[in-house]
Amino acid sequence: MTQAIQSAPVGHYRVTNVVKSEVLKVLTLRSTAITVGLTVVAGLLVTGLVANGQLHKFPGYYQGFDPTQNSLVGLIVAGLTGGVFGALLITGEYSSGTIRASMAATPKRPILLTAKIGVAAVAITAFCELLSFAAFFLGQAILSGGGAPSASLGSPGALRAVVMTGVFIALMALMSFGFGLMLRSTAAAIAAFVGVVFVLPLVMHGISEPDLRYVPTNILTNSIMSTVNQQGPGPGQGGVLQPLSPGIGLLLMAMYAAIALAVGGALFLRRDA
Amino acid sequence: MITAHSLTKRYGASTAVDNLTFEVPPGMVTGFLGPNGSGKSTTMRMIMGLDYPDSGSTLIGGKPYPELTWPLREVGGLLEAKAFHPARTARNHLRWMALTNDIPLRRVDEVLDQVGLSSVANRRAGKFSLGMGQRLGIAATLLGDPGVLLFDEPVNGLDPEGIRWVRHFLRGLAAEGRTVFVSSHLISEMAMTADRLVVIGRGRLIAETSVSDFVARSGGGTVKLVTPDLVAFTSALTAIGGNVSDGDGGSLTVEGLTSPQIGEVAAQGGLRIYELTPIIASLEDAFMELTQDEVEYRPSTMAGAAAAGAKER
Numbered sequence: 001m002t003q004a005i006q007s008a009p010v011g012h013y014r015v016t017n018v019v020k021s022e023v024l025k026v027l028t029l030r031s032t033a034i035t036v037g038l039t040v041v042a043g044l045l046v047t048g049l050v051a052n053g054q055l056h057k058f059p060g061y062y063q064g065f066d067p068t069q070n071s072l073v074g075l076i077v078a079g080l081t082g083g084v085f086g087a088l089l090i091t092g093e094y095s096s097g098t099i100r101a102s103m104a105a106t107p108k109r110p111i112l113l114t115a116k117i118g119v120a121a122v123a124i125t126a127f128c129e130l131l132s133f134a135a136f137f138l139g140q141a142i143l144s145g146g147g148a149p150s151a152s153l154g155s156p157g158a159l160r161a162v163v164m165t166g167v168f169i170a171l172m173a174l175m176s177f178g179f180g181l182m183l184r185s186t187a188a189a190i191a192a193f194v195g196v197v198f199v200l201p202l203v204m205h206g207i208s209e210p211d212l213r214y215v216p217t218n219i220l221t222n223s224i225m226s227t228v229n230q231q232g233p234g235p236g237q238g239g240v241l242q243p244l245s246p247g248i249g250l251l252l253m254a255m256y257a258a259i260a261l262a263v264g265g266a267l268f269l270r271r272d273a
Numbered sequence: 274m275i276t277a278h279s280l281t282k283r284y285g286a287s288t289a290v291d292n293l294t295f296e297v298p299p300g301m302v303t304g305f306l307g308p309n310g311s312g313k314s315t316t317m318r319m320i321m322g323l324d325y326p327d328s329g330s331t332l333i334g335g336k337p338y339p340e341l342t343w344p345l346r347e348v349g350g351l352l353e354a355k356a357f358h359p360a361r362t363a364r365n366h367l368r369w370m371a372l373t374n375d376i377p378l379r380r381v382d383e384v385l386d387q388v389g390l391s392s393v394a395n396r397r398a399g400k401f402s403l404g405m406g407q408r409l410g411i412a413a414t415l416l417g418d419p420g421v422l423l424f425d426e427p428v429n430g431l432d433p434e435g436i437r438w439v440r441h442f443l444r445g446l447a448a449e450g451r452t453v454f455v456s457s458h459l460i461s462e463m464a465m466t467a468d469r470l471v472v473i474g475r476g477r478l479i480a481e482t483s484v485s486d487f488v489a490r491s492g493g494g495t496v497k498l499v500t501p502d503l504v505a506f507t508s509a510l511t512a513i514g515g516n517v518s519d520g521d522g523g524s525l526t527v528e529g530l531t532s533p534q535i536g537e538v539a540a541q542g543g544l545r546i547y548e549l550t551p552i553i554a555s556l557e558d559a560f561m562e563l564t565q566d567e568v569e570y571r572p573s574t575m576a577g578a579a580a581a582g583a584k585e586r
Contacts, residue, residue: 100318101413103322
């Protein structure tokens with residue numbers, strides 16, 4: 001029995017203790033490296049392919065061409081792997097039993113939850129911003145190298161689109177984290193995420209097309225990534241409504257994520273471990 | 274010291290833990306004994322603040338678990354065989370735990386050494402055998418050098434060497450003055466490890482007593498006698514009040530007489546004894562006897578058993 005440890009520090013454990021621990025947890029998982037690596041590779045690969053596909057077209061093709069959106073649209077794939085990463089952060093703890101060890105180490109659940117969501121939010125957002133800028137620069141380099149119209153961060157709306165794309169994908173991953181908190185199973189959380197983000201739009205296409213503009217993937221491509229307004233205000237041709245403004249779109253996604261996290265968080269606090 | 278007071282937990286219509294009251298004192302190993310599904314794990318999870326009771330409370334050193342200022346420095350718990358992420362190394366598993374409670378990171382290597390896992394500290398824990406995983410779980414409980422330790426079925430799936438190691442380890446912790454609470458459905462294991470027992474069946478308290486009292490309470494005290502003079506012995510022993518029945522292979526089972534008394538009878542009657550073995554009722558017998566009657570236990574009798582346990586302390 002070592003005596004040194006017997007003298008516990010004054011006070012009690014705080015959210016900072018848990019934050020340090022959660023950071024270490026994220027950094028020491030192989031799934032972090034795999035999902036992060038996959039997100040980078042898939043995101044940039046699709047970005048490169050999309051940009052490359054826009055080269056050497058007839059001049060009229062570039063009428064209304066949006067080079068910023070073009071360089072970012074490949075990140076839809078990153079939205080998928082990001083969602084998997086977000087869910088795994090929490091469901092991995094449930095499937096392995098680590099969550100019980102966490103709750104035993106820091107039984108005040110609001111503190112544990114705050115640290116978990118905080119670390120996930122900061123890490124995911126920072127990563128998604130880096131990825132978004134990387135995609136933009138890669139895309140523009142390919143477009144300008146191939147003689148197609150290209151943009152710079154100084155182009156109207158470009159910086160806004162790049163920054164918001166990073167935040168938006170991070171919010172999608174956090175929504176998935178919320179599903180993970182609710183469902184506690186990796187398979188179920190990923191299924192819910194894919195269902196909401198990728199399957200729901202297909203279904204809605206058939207039943208209520210105007211409402212498609214409230215669906216995350218549509219907000220992302222039409223409101224967030226876009227820097228040109230193709231249509232005037234009000235209902236456009238064929239009854240298709242104009243996309244939401246970038247600000248409203250981002251706010252809506254933040255609300256989706258907040259609802260998922262709030263419901264998941266409430267269950268996390270109330271439920272048996 | 275762990276205390277549970279009127280602890281009750283229901284899952285839908287079934288009651289997993291039913292008005293359970295007991296104490297786990299420091300300085301000894303207290304066994305938590307009951308058949309599978311009797312509510313041992315649920316009780317331990319409630320003590321650790323993982324599951325919420327429907328009514329009643331549990332305290333550790335007078336405080337509910339969530340009120341502990343540095344939980345890992347006060348309580349160590351091994352509640353499931355593999356409560357670690359398979360992709361994380363043993364050392365990293367202990368490091369994140371240490372960070373939560375501001376425990377110096379040198380403790381990580383100390384406890385790994387203590388359980389004999391130093392050489393595999395940087396291997397992913399998912400590759401560990403059951404025994405190694407169990408050792409890692411035990412290392413985690415020791416991280417904060419806590420005064421209270423809980424182990425749920427710690428020897429499950431271990432080989433004989435591992436079982437011996439755990440047994441020795443638990444006794445060592447208790448000898449250092451710590452509170453050690455160990456659940457098991459293996460009665461023989463508890464007989465060797467525990468000083469005291471909290472016995473439950475279907476979530477209800479059956480007995481809270483010392484191991485020796487628990488065994489004594491179930492009666493016992495029979496003697497096995499192997500002899501060629503079966504008929505003569507039977508009549509002679511019955512004559513002085515013995516209750517004799519035929520055992521297997523030319524032996525007799527004698528109740529109500531001691532070995533010396535039987536020896537005297539043999540000497541006086543010139544009867545031959547090949548073997549004379551006192552059969553002490555095993556903990557298992559006592560357990561089976563008590564749990565078989567379990568359904569007949571009424572709340573009042575349970576309170577009686579609890580009170581009897583309290584007096585013995």
